[in-house]
Each structure stands twice: as structure tokens, then as C-alpha cells.
Amino acid sequence: MGFKVSVLKKTVAGSAVAFTVLVFALFWAQRPWEWKGFWGGVRREEFVCKTGSYTTEIISIDPLLIYINNFLDEGEINGLIAEGVPNLEKSEVYLHGSKRPSEERTSSSAGLSPSSPLVQCILARAQSFMGSFFPPGGDFGTPQLVHYEQGEKFDVHHDWYQDPQPVRGKQGRWFNRVASFFVYLEGECKGGETWFPYIDVKGEGVGKWEEDKEEGGTKFVPKRGNALFWVNLHGNGTGDDRTVHAGLPLLEGRKTAMNIWPRKFYGRGDK
Numbered sequence: 274m275g276f277k278v279s280v281l282k283k284t285v286a287g288s289a290v291a292f293t294v295l296v297f298a299l300f301w302a303q304r305p306w307e308w309k310g311f312w313g314g315v316r317r318e319e320f321v322c323k324t325g326s327y328t329t330e331i332i333s334i335d336p337l338l339i340y341i342n343n344f345l346d347e348g349e350i351n352g353l354i355a356e357g358v359p360n361l362e363k364s365e366v367y368l369h370g371s372k373r374p375s376e377e378r379t380s381s382s383a384g385l386s387p388s389s390p391l392v393q394c395i396l397a398r399a400q401s402f403m404g405s406f407f408p409p410g411g412d413f414g415t416p417q418l419v420h421y422e423q424g425e426k427f428d429v430h431h432d433w434y435q436d437p438q439p440v441r442g443k444q445g446r447w448f449n450r451v452a453s454f455f456v457y458l459e460g461e462c463k464g465g466e467t468w469f470p471y472i473d474v475k476g477e478g479v480g481k482w483e484e485d486k487e488e489g490g491t492k493f494v495p496k497r498g499n500a501l502f503w504v505n506l507h508g509n510g511t512g513d514d515r516t517v518h519a520g521l522p523l524l525e526g527r528k529t530a531m532n533i534w535p536r537k538f539y540g541r542g543d544k
């Protein structure tokens with residue numbers, strides 16, 4: 274009798290310990306919080322937006338094209354990929370007033386929610402980079418994640434609209450993409466350079482860019498965390514044809530990038 278009771282007690286005690294360990298393990302695994310000591314209790318970790326510690330190199334002053342080193346850090350890159358990749362769909366191009374899939378752009382893309390704290394943080398960084406060139410009353414619309422697999426490409430195109438686009442829900446108001454940021458998130462690939470046929474760079478790009486000896490212009494090699502910034506519109510608001518560029522076909526691997534398009538508004542309610 275005594276033997277049985279003691280076995281039972283041990284079993285109960287063992288189960289209680291195992292249960293407690295399991296509960297703690299699950300709690301720990303979910304850890305979006307931080308233990309602040311017994312009286313402090315637990316507190317959720319808040320997203321911290323860093324200022325960014327990038328460096329810049331001017332590539333061309335007319336049209337303006339600036340190379341940005343380390344625009345994003347590892348945590349930001351992984352966060353953006355996690356937010357965007359589940360929503361990837363075949364990319365579309367804007368043609369004769371509507372959006373449609375096309376042979377010229379075979380990548381996939383996804384919108385990145387401007388309400389995400391991480392996306393907001395990156396947009397704030399982009400705005401601060403632009404300084405007083407950022408248009409008064411301007412915004413960024415919805416930034417975009419783009420992804421290229423082997424064989425995918427985006428033929429020569431410009432980011433600006435031939436005619437400013439109507440703003441949905443706001444009559445008499447239009448916008449155009451005054452500039453572009455193209456940020457490389459994943460560049461484990463061969464090919465897939467960003468080619469600007471009308472921008473010639475003097476000097477060595479130390480693996481980041483190179484002259485296109487056959488076709489002319491400059492090819493930028495996808496480098497994780499680095500970015501290109503260029504200005505799309507002339508001072509009078511028309512598009513600058515010299516900013517045309519292509520995503521060259523990916524020969525091997527994968528390439529993921531982020532598009533940020535600062536918008537300038539026109540018409541009613543213009544500030």
C-alpha cells in the first residue's frame with residue numbers, strides 16, 4: 274500500500290514539474306517581451322527605429338544619381354522580406370492607362386504596408402536623406418518589394434509617369450514620382466544588375482558598379498543593404514529620359530529589392 278502511494282505521489286510531483294517546465298518553455302518561446310525583474314514584470318519589446326548609418330557616393334550630378342552604402346541593416350532587411358514575401362505576385366506594368374502583366378517585366382512584387390512601423394522607419398530615413406528636396410506636402414505612397422528568380426528581368430523603362438496620375442478620391446489632384454530609391458535586400462545572384470544606359474561613371478566601383486563595355490552606360494551589382502537614389506523629373510516637372518534603366522536578366526540565384534517612390538503632387542490643395 275505505502276509503496277503504491279509513494280509512486281503516485283512521485284508521479285504527480287513529476288507531472289507538475291513537467292507541466293511547469295512546459296508552460297515556461299512555451300512562454301519563453303513566444304518571447305516578444307522582456308523580463309524586467311520581479312517588480313517590473315514583463316514588458317513588450319517595442320520596435321526601435323534607428324537613424325541609419327549609411328555613407329554616400331555621388332555617381333552622377335546630371336541627372337543626379339547617388340550610391341548609398343548600408344542604407345539598411347540586417348534586421349531591417351530580414352524584417353522587410355518577412356513582411357513582403359508572403360504577398361508576392363507577378364509584377365505588372367503601367368501601359369496605356371492601366372496596369373497589366375507583361376513580357377517586359379517578369380519579376381514578382383508586393384506592396385509594403387506604409388502603416389508598418391518598420392516601413393515607416395525606412396520611409397522616414399528616405400525622407401531625411403532627401404532633405405529639402407523632398408516635396409512639401411509629398412508622400413511615398415506604397416513602397417514595393419520586388420523579387421527576381423533565374424531568367425526574370427525588367428526591360429529598359431522609366432519610373433516617372435508620362436502624365437501625372439490622378440490621386441484616388443481627390444479630384445483635381447495629381448502626382449508623379451519625383452525620384453526613386455532602389456534598395457537591394459538580397460543579391461546572392463549572377464546577372465540581375467541594374468543598368469542605366471545613359472549614365473556613364475568614371476572610375477572604379479569596387480564590385481558595386483561597372484561600365485557596360487558593349488552597350489554603354491553603367492551596371493550596378495545587387496549588394497545586400499545598399500541602395501541607389503536618383504531624380505526622375507526635371508525642374509519643370511517633365512520626365513528625364515536619361516534615367517531609364519533595366520533590371521538585367523538574372524542568370525543564377527535570387528534578387529530581392531525595395532522600391533521607394535517619393536511623390537510630388539500637383540493641382541488643387543497643392544501646398
Ligand SMILES: *[C@@H]1O[C@H](CO)[C@@H](O)[C@H](O)[C@H]1NC(C)=O
Binds near residue numbers: 507508510
Ligand atoms: C523641361 O526641362 C528640360 C530640361 O531643362 C527640357 O529639356 C525640356 O524641354 C523642358 N520641357 C518643357 C515642356 O518645358
